[in-house]
Amino acid sequence: xxxxxxxxxxxxxxxxxxxxxxxxxxxxxxxxxxxxxxxxxxxxxxxxxxxxxxxxxxxxxxxxxxxxxxxxxxxxxxxxxxxxxxxxxxxxxxxxxxxxxxxxxxxxxxxxxxxxxxxxxxxxxxxxxxxxxxxxxxxxxxxxxxxxxxxxxxxxxxxxxxxxxxxxxxxxxxxxxxxxxxxxxxxxxxxxxxxxxxxxxxxxxxxxxxxxxxxxxxxxxxxxxxxxxxxxxxxxxxxxxxxxxxxxxxxxxxxxxxxxxxxxxxxxxxxxxxxxxxxxxxxxxxxxxxxxxxxxxxxxxxxxxxxxxxxxxxxxxxxxxxxxxxxxxxxxxxxxxxxxxxxxxxxxxxxxxxxxxxxxxxxxxxxxxxxxxxxxxxxxxxxxxxxxxxxxxxxxxxxxxxxxxxxxxxxxxxxxxxxxxxxxxxxx
Amino acid sequence: xxxxxxxxxxxxxxxxxxxxxxxxxxxxxxxxxxxxxxxxxxxxxxxxxxxxxxxxxxxxxxxxxxxxxxxxxxxxxxxxxxxxxxxxxxxxxxxxxxxxxxxxxxxxxxxxxxxxxxxxxxxxxxxxxxxxxxxxxxxxxxxxxxxxxxxxxxxxxxxxxxxxxxxxxxxxxxxxxxxxxxxxxxxxxxxxxxxxxxxxxxxxxxxxxxxxxxxxxxxxxxxxxxxxxxxxxxxxxxxxxxxxxxxxxxxxxxxxxxxxxxxxxxxxxxxxxxxxxxxxxxxxxxxxxxxxxxxxxxxxxxx
Numbered sequence: 001x002x003x004x005x006x007x008x009x010x011x012x013x014x015x016x017x018x019x020x021x022x023x024x025x026x027x028x029x030x031x032x033x034x035x036x037x038x039x040x041x042x043x044x045x046x047x048x049x050x051x052x053x054x055x056x057x058x059x060x061x062x063x064x065x066x067x068x069x070x071x072x073x074x075x076x077x078x079x080x081x082x083x084x085x086x087x088x089x090x091x092x093x094x095x096x097x098x099x100x101x102x103x104x105x106x107x108x109x110x111x112x113x114x115x116x117x118x119x120x121x122x123x124x125x126x127x128x129x130x131x132x133x134x135x136x137x138x139x140x141x142x143x144x145x146x147x148x149x150x151x152x153x154x155x156x157x158x159x160x161x162x163x164x165x166x167x168x169x170x171x172x173x174x175x176x177x178x179x180x181x182x183x184x185x186x187x188x189x190x191x192x193x194x195x196x197x198x199x200x201x202x203x204x205x206x207x208x209x210x211x212x213x214x215x216x217x218x219x220x221x222x223x224x225x226x227x228x229x230x231x232x233x234x235x236x237x238x239x240x241x242x243x244x245x246x247x248x249x250x251x252x253x254x255x256x257x258x259x260x261x262x263x264x265x266x267x268x269x270x271x272x273x274x275x276x277x278x279x280x281x282x283x284x285x286x287x288x289x290x291x292x293x294x295x296x297x298x299x300x301x302x303x304x305x306x307x308x309x310x311x312x313x314x315x316x317x318x319x320x321x322x323x324x325x326x327x328x329x330x331x332x333x334x335x336x337x338x339x340x341x342x343x344x345x346x347x348x349x350x351x352x353x354x355x356x357x358x359x360x361x362x363x364x365x366x367x368x369x370x371x372x373x374x375x376x377x378x379x380x381x382x383x384x385x386x387x388x389x390x391x392x393x394x395x396x397x398x399x400x401x402x403x404x405x406x407x408x409x410x411x412x413x414x415x416x417x418x419x420x421x422x423x424x425x426x427x428x
Numbered sequence: 429x430x431x432x433x434x435x436x437x438x439x440x441x442x443x444x445x446x447x448x449x450x451x452x453x454x455x456x457x458x459x460x461x462x463x464x465x466x467x468x469x470x471x472x473x474x475x476x477x478x479x480x481x482x483x484x485x486x487x488x489x490x491x492x493x494x495x496x497x498x499x500x501x502x503x504x505x506x507x508x509x510x511x512x513x514x515x516x517x518x519x520x521x522x523x524x525x526x527x528x529x530x531x532x533x534x535x536x537x538x539x540x541x542x543x544x545x546x547x548x549x550x551x552x553x554x555x556x557x558x559x560x561x562x563x564x565x566x567x568x569x570x571x572x573x574x575x576x577x578x579x580x581x582x583x584x585x586x587x588x589x590x591x592x593x594x595x596x597x598x599x600x601x602x603x604x605x606x607x608x609x610x611x612x613x614x615x616x617x618x619x620x621x622x623x624x625x626x627x628x629x630x631x632x633x634x635x636x637x638x639x640x641x642x643x644x645x646x647x648x649x650x651x652x653x654x655x656x657x658x659x660x661x662x663x664x665x666x667x668x669x670x671x672x673x674x675x676x677x678x679x680x681x682x683x684x685x686x687x688x689x690x691x692x693x694x695x696x697x698x699x700x701x702x703x704x705x706x707x708x709x710x711x712x713x714x715x716x717x718x719x720x721x722x723x724x725x726x727x728x729x730x731x
Contacts (some may be wrong), residue, residue, distance in 0.1 A: 085695065092483035092699070110697050114484035199591070200676050248568040251679050252591030256569075396696040403503075407680030410593050428497075 037041040037331045039072045041099045044316075047078035050278025050352035058347070060340050070331045072099075081201065091116060096321030098332055104139050104146070104314040105391030106398065107230050111144035111319060120319040121146045123333050139314045148317040149336055153355045154273035155312035156208045156388065158372075159280070162204065163291040164192055164268045173295035173309060177238065179214065180298045184245040187268055197246040198258040198268040199409065202390060203402035205258050206239065206250075208271040210405075211311045211388040212297040213238045219304030220384040226362045227423040231304070236408065236415035243409045250405050253395075263288065271297070271419045275316060277353030277371045294374040310378060312385035314357060393426065400425050469548050470710065476703040483699040494704040495498055500598060504630050504705065507684040508712075510597060514685065515664030515716060517605050520655045526611035527653055531641050533612070534619040544616070548609035559673040566674075597683045600674055611656040620653035656722035661716050665709065687713075 046250045059072050066403040075097075077083040084107075088099050096116045102108050111117055120128075124146050129137055132150065140148035160173060169186050174180040184194040197206045214222045217238075218231025226230070243250060247261050262270035263284050270276075281289050299307040318336060325331035338344065344364065345358040353372040362368060368376070379385065399421065408418040430551060477494055498504045529547060532541045565572045566589035574586040589599045592597035621644065630640050646653075668687040671677060677684040677692070686709050693702040 069577045075688065086698075088694070110482050110484045113482075183655070199475060200678060249591060250587050252596070252675060254676075396698065399692055399696045402676070403678055406591070406678050410591075410679055412593060412680050 012249075017332065034408070036068055037070045037328050039070060039098045039328075039332055039335055040075065041072050042075040042077055042097050044075040044077060044080055044083045044101050046074065049078070050185070050275050051348050051354055054290070054348045054351045058344050060337070062144075062335060066217045066331075066334075091321075098318050098323070098328070099318060099335070101151075101316050101318055103391070104150070104317055105387060106393065106395045108140075108317060108319075110143075112147055116322055117147040117177075118322050118332065118370040119145045119147060120149070120320070120333070120336075122391075123337075128337060128340070131342065131358050133357050133359055134312065140317055148307040148319045149340060150314045150317050150357045151340070152275070152314070152316040153312070153357045154275065154315040155270055155310045155355075155375055155382070156273045157278065157310065157375060157378050158269055158271055158295045158297055159262070159292055160269045160295060161265065161267075161288075161291050168192065173293075174298050175296075177213075177233060177300050181241065184242075185277065186206055186320050188245055188360070193261070193267045194245040194269060195242055196254060196258040196262045196267040197243060198253040199209065199251050200254040200396065201236075201402065204240040204255050205271050206242075206405060207389055208311060209242060209297075210235055210239050211386070212271070214389060215309050215311070215384075215386050216297070216300045216305035217303045219306075220309060220386050223386070227419055227426065232419045233415050234303075234423075237419050240406070240408060240415060245304065248272050265291075271286050274372055274375050275352065276352045276371060278351075280371070281353075292371065294371055294376055294378065294395065306383045308378070310382040310385045311384070311388050312379060313387040313391055315354075365398055367385055393422075396428065397422055397426050473703045473710075475702055477604070479700045479703075481699045481703075482697040483694070487700065490700065493718045494700050497709075498701060498704050498708065503524055503593050503684055504686075504689055505682045506590045506681060507686045507689045508708075509714070510684060511667065511686050512665045513597070513664075514601060515661040516665040517601050518660030519720070522605040522608055523611055523653060523656045525605065526656065527615050527646075527649070529608060530612045530615035530619060531645060534616060534645075535637075541648045544612075547612050551609045555669045556575035556673060558607075559670050563590065563674055566599055583678060590681050593680060593682055596675055596679060600670060600683055611660065614650055615649055615652050618649045640698050650724055654720060657724075658717055658720050661720060662713055664714055665716060 022060060041059075041310060043055070045051045049055075054209065056074075059074060063071050064388070077086060083101075084103075087097065087102065089116065090097060091111065102111060111247055118379055121144075124137070129146075129255055135148045136153075137146055139151050140146055158173065163185075165173070166381050168183065168190055174183050187194045189213045198204065198210070199206060213235035214231055217234045218225060218229055223230065247253070247267060249257060259270065259272075259276070259279065261267045263280065265288060280292055284292070296308050296310070299309070318339065320332045320336065340358050342358060342360045345356045346360040346362070348354065349360065349372070350366060350368065353369045355372070355376065386392075393401075404421045404425075405414070407421075408415060411421055413421065436467045476487065478489060478491060479487035480490045482495075532546055533578070552727070565571075568574060568586070568588035571589070573589060577583060577585050585593055590596055592599075624647075626644050627640055629645060631644045635643070666687055668691070671683050671685050671688050672691070677688050686705055690702045690705040690709070693705065
């Protein structure tokens with residue numbers, strides 16, 4: 001009886017294994033037979049992202065044009081930290097998505113080194129590279145190979161509430177930090193909170209201000225000078241002072257809280273990039289959008305930074321994983337070329353307010369968004385553009401920056417100790 | 429005679445051999461799954477804890493350097509202390525509170541079913557949602573806690589609860605211990621299995637209600653309390669969600685816990701150090717389980 005049962009069990013197991021095997025074979029055969037190629041694209045440009053709507057339409061159009069041949073399947077991951085984490089762990093586990101988005105600098109470097117990204121050099125040499133501005137492809141080049149597509153560009157000037165500033169007696173934004181702090185004091189005295197700052201997650205808005213302060217004190221080559229340059233401590237002292245003019249929940253607040261204060265008119269200034277314009281339009285209370293203007297961060301008289309120097313960077317690059325199947329590789333490249341077509345990029349830019357590193361020409365009927373236009377002008381007139389702090393230091397310093405910053409703001413450490421902490425982390 | 433004995437032994441061995449094959453075959457799927465999803469990851473963790481590895485390129489052997497740098501790191505030491513705080517709060521505040529409520533509800537006072545539902549209800553809500561709600565309650569600008577303090581004339585006690593060097597950690601730990609529903613249900617189920625005659629006999633003998641709970645209920649639910657304590661303390665040890673959502677370890681790493689520390693090391697492409705902290709977490713988990721079982725001298729009761 002037991003023997004019979006055992007034999008039955010073995011027979012069922014063998015059948016199961018065979019069926020699963022044939023199913024696997026069926027799938028492989030489907031790919032080999034040139035049927036529809038599926039491109040897996042985990043995307044951050046979904047949900048509330050200002051590019052989500054047009055990106056969705058573009059992908060739908062691509063799928064329609066390539067019906068039965070190529071299908072791009074978007075995996076929606078709206079939270080950037082979660083997205084970044086998932087990409088990293090997937091790639092570490094050997095499962096590289098067909099296409100994914102990443103940031104430049106220290107974020108993309110490990111991916112370059114991994115050898116798991118598709119080499120796009122030969123495709124680029126077929127004329128594709130002419131679509132990109134200047135020498136921007138350098139940000140995607142590693143050991144002479146182009147391993148990604150630089151896509152979204154950003155500068156991060158000050159977004160400010162013009163009306164609240166006028167109420168305090170200011171028709172223009174201050175040009176020096178001395179004037180800036182006087183203005184902050186005046187606003188505070190009037191019962192208005194000047195700045196939206198935060199220290200949680202990556203301390204984004206505070207980190208951008210710190211980057212502005214760094215080049216204001218140390219000049220455009222500040223990152224090459226290292227943590228021993230006095231500009232780092234001076235910038236930390238100014239950063240600490242800025243926290244005297246922010247909301248009571250700034251220490252511990254995340255980007256949503258900081259943005260929420262600005263969008264609801266509780267604070268006057270927020271430092272952020274062009275992708276935020278869409279949110280100002282859609283989430284700002286009442287006529288909020290009409291009150292917002294863009295300005296350069298101030299400069300320090302007598303220091304090394306120049307007036308109008310900007311913090312700017314390639315905000316997003318698109319990478320593709322290595323493909324064994326040549327057909328699929330070509331399908332991926334076809335989709336990437338489609339995403340970088342000037343007309344498509346123009347649509348994305350006009351609708352979202354985001355800036356791109358793809359050359360586009362504005363036609364007679366193409367009206368660039370007001371704030372976006374101001375940002376482009378600031379960028380064009382900037383004597384120099386430097387990347388932000390997180391992008392210019394190693395990943396561990398970037399990760400520890402928010403904790404070290406909150407420690408300094410709460411008085412646990414001094415600005416000098418703050419820099420010493422970062423320096424020690426950098427030395428590990 | 430010898431031949432007969434030998435044959436007998438061979439037959440017995442044969443039966444044993446056959447039945448062992450059956451047992452092995454039936455256990456095989458779970459052994460494979462256990463090896464693939466438990467033993468292999470632990471082995472992998474152990475091996476990579478001796479390497480410097482960014483998760484993408486080839487790892488480099490560094491010996492016990494990762495262990496040394498972990499214990500040299502004040503943030504890691506603080507995260508161990510914080511985890512101990514979490515597990516003590518879970519084991520010695522949350523579970524006793526759940527036991528007390530379960531004992532009270534087991535007597536089925538008026539409205540006990542409603543109260544049981546109310547206490548259990550938060551367990552069906554995601555921790556993320558609850559954490560976000562508490563972030564709003566603790567917010568210094570518009571939070572309910574500061575609002576309440578102002579309302580009762582204690583405005584001088586208003587704080588930025590999630591951005592204070594000394595108050596953030598207790599604020600994050602303390603609210604969690606009041607979510608007792610899960611443990612309360614386990615203990616309540618155990619109490620309901622105690623035969624009523626025990627209480628009737630005790631009552632006839634003149635035992636007060638307090639004495640009945642002390643000398644009948646508590647000893648008979650000891651194993652359940654032990655299980656709850658293990659679950660609560662292990663949860664305290666692997667605490668992540670609340671801390672990650674509410675403070676991300678801040679301010680100034682004051683609420684850092686081991687899993688978040690591990691997560692941040694992964695985020696910084698330091699997978700070797702992340703594995704090392706994973707191993708230390710595992711060892712601490714074993715100590716907690718063994719310690720609690722020894723504390724309760726876990727045994728079986730015949731009822």
